[in-house]
Amino acid sequence: MFVERKVKNFINIDPLQTGGKLTEDAKRMLLEWGDGYSICDFCQGNLHKIKTPPIADFVEELARFLGCDIARITHGAREGKFIVMHSLAKNNGIVIVDSNAHYSTYVSAERAKLDVIEVDNTGYPEYKVIEERFEDAIREGRKKGDVVLAVLTYPDGNYGNLPDVKSVVDICHDKNIPVLLNCAYSIGRMEVNADKIGVDFVVGSGHKSMASSGPVGVLGMSEDFAKIVLRRSERFNDKEVEFLGCSVRGVPLMTLIASFDHVRERVKVWNEEVKKARWFIREFESLGFKLLGERPHKHDLLHFKTEKLYEISKKVKKGGYFLYNELKKRRIHGIKPGRTKSIKLSTYFVPKDDLKKVIQAFEEILDKYS
């Protein structure tokens, strides 16, 4: 059975997808290493030590790229968060989480049987995490239990806000709480160096931001925590318990390797991407929409309040789906079907000419229905 992808040649502004588009090398890798367990041709018991294909070398280069002592491959950012949380979990354990966190941060904590205490954000319209509130949250947490970890989302997927990592790290480390930075939307787009910014753990996503097929992610950590997170099985001494021995036993890892050169290059032109995002914001706001999230904006994830579209949706037959249908006609993919009150999109690595078409499309749609 073969299933065709419907939006294959569409202009794609789906926030989940702009950073996961494969490179040509990654596409070639798919066919070369597609067969099940082919990456284990010469495995001697540990995924991250495989020499042919060069996974061991890659994992070392990846650690350098992340500014971490040690790196590992995971099935994605969420699985990385769970691995860390599950390793650090205690009875009455608590995780401090910024309130812009992805749902999978909460669910990871729940799976690891940890309670969550949230750090507020500033609310409408910027929704900025209030970094200094991590202090209150830790205090509150310690009244209730044992605070084992703080998680900061960098940036969050809802507003594309990039909080000030250093101030959170200073607060947490002062109180001996390790910090995990969720970089699902940053590692592979912009430079993230765990050592420079002082965090203990970083997680990233291959399919979200590293031009890879899913499921694959990265986890970087400092030596100190490697002893806990990478603890070995008592019975099978070379197997890491949290990874059930080996994690990504397949081709998504090869696409990550294939695209790594490209990813290392593209993080250097991040400023250009931010500039383009800001240009898009100006153009889009001139249509009467309003950016949510921090200003000036520092990321390609954009969330707009789109009151005008919502007003139209109340009058038309298809309701909220009118927008989706109009965009589909114009071969534009990525706005959630049915949504009109506010919409989310990403401009990452979308050519400016395509973004102009997107802006023009919204202009036409507003004209048509006004």
Added chain:
Amino acid sequence: MFVERKVKNFINIDPLQTGGKLTEDAKRMLLEWGDGYSICDFCQGNLHKIKTPPIADFVEELARFLGCDIARITHGAREGKFIVMHSLAKNNGIVIVDSNAHYSTYVSAERAKLDVIEVDNTGYPEYKVIEERFEDAIREGRKKGDVVLAVLTYPDGNYGNLPDVKSVVDICHDKNIPVLLNCAYSIGRMEVNADKIGVDFVVGSGHKSMASSGPVGVLGMSEDFAKIVLRRSERFNDKEVEFLGCSVRGVPLMTLIASFDHVRERVKVWNEEVKKARWFIREFESLGFKLLGERPHKHDLLHFKTEKLYEISKKVKKGGYFLYNELKKRRIHGIKPGRTKSIKLSTYFVPKDDLKKVIQAFEEILDKYS
């Protein structure tokens, strides 16, 4: 960066790999759905409910195929085992495990903080699980703690033994212990119907036995246990905690779907595969090797005691690697480099003509060094 696979056009008898070779449709799927998160084009919050591509339909058909009330997609058999164990875990919890279990069964239990009690096998040369000993193991377990699950490996990867499931199920159910059947080497090769054989859980592996790219696996369960294993997040009511929301967010799932028609057909000709394996055993034993594992053999996973090769390895310069080098010259892949005392291979879906070449190769090698 592109990495070529060295053994691409080799005769492949690697036990890990013979069941994971992609179908042509699966290869086409790789390119169609390779981009990160493309399978989530029209997701409304749950992987297993996605209609385009038809994942929801597939998951339902999969449940029927497995003879289970409910099925889910996992990253592989081991992740399925961990999901079940972690869901059923208690303080002082114990899992009963057959002593032919894969290492990842033990590591899954360890990760879920469960102790393991092993059920003996008959030892050399057949290593058959002694089914009735599950009774003693449960008794022993209950003295030490709370027995939450029994795991039976069907077949094990070491000898390819297929134990009598029914007798284990009868013992365990009589004592109210649920049974998980590890079918990493059976689901996708032979018929496994959880309902017919009475087990509560089955796990399977896409990359091992379902003609898929890794990492992807299947988990089937009965309605009763779905309440526990598929429990939802308190905060995010539509997210399943053990799956961190969604599991395989990428193209391996599409290869599983692509190959499913083929897999459903091929399980029907399993008898032919067993016949071929038995023919291979006869031919191989006639060279002076001896099959380990049960007789008559009921699976394509074959483990031979190869004393003659070991004797050669003691005399030659390259030691145990002489065999690997000789096979490599003949473009035969799958025997672990360095091993000569005993070797493991699989005849699954390897054409008989290729298997004849394998037998001839061993004959030549023995001749050359004798």
